[in-house]
Amino acid sequence: MNTVVTSREDILQHSRQLIQRQGWGAVSIRTVAQACGVSVGSIYNYFGSKAELVGAVVESVWQEIFQLPQGTEGFADTAACVSWLYGRMEYGSRAYPGFFTLHALRFTGDEKQDGRRRMQRAWQQLLDALCAVLRQDPRVRPGAFDSRFTPERFADVLFSLMLSAMLRQDFDYAPALEIIRRTLY
Structure with a gap:
């Protein structure tokens, strides 16, 4: 897996695209990391938990x-x-x-x-x-x-x-x- 660090906005954009294609249930640290082409750890660099990620995605x-x-x-x-x-x-x-x-x-x-x-x-x-x-x-x-x-x-x-x-x-x-x-x- 590519471990290139992405930006917070890239993560949110990929999360929004996941929601549009697959619904809210698709948003998890792992699926967002896959969609971004980064490691799970890269997502945790920006969001401390799934709840924090989901809250930011909602906003x-x-x-x-x-x-x-x-x-x-x-x-x-x-x-x-x-x-x-x-x-x-x-x-x-x-x-x-x-x-x-x-x-x-x-x-x-x-x-x-x-x-x-x-x-x-x-x-x-x-x-x-x-x-x-x-x-x-x-x-x-x-x-x-x-x-x-x-x-x-x-x-x-x-x-x-x-x-x-x-x-x-x-x-x-x-x-x-x-x-x-x-x-x-």
Whole structure:
């Protein structure tokens, strides 16, 4: 076996490819090492355990699915951002079948906390980007937001709709766009 040391990102990329081809059950230190063409020890240089590897893979899948275009200024308005997010959810569902519903089951005990933390970090990045778009959206009518109804609260509502859609595997963003239209524009 080739013992050439690979990079952390190469390991994560090969792990994502394994998941796409064979499902979550394919991810183990040994199978990832084989996919990378390196020794098992090389994987342990980057990840201390299978749980650590799986946690990092989960986070990297979230990052791949929702890799934002160059800055949020790439979105013309909130509706364009939400449409893009639903499209990425659909991509994620196709590329990583069962990911949105099953990845949390991959963790046990203390591993669940780490997995949840990684997932919440990915979610927070999406919420932050959505808030930034809401604040810059030229279509938002004056007075749409106030001290009680903030961009953060509206982003939470939109994000809750998205999470529900993810779990239902329903990628029709028209209802979310209607809420945006009626509430902000």
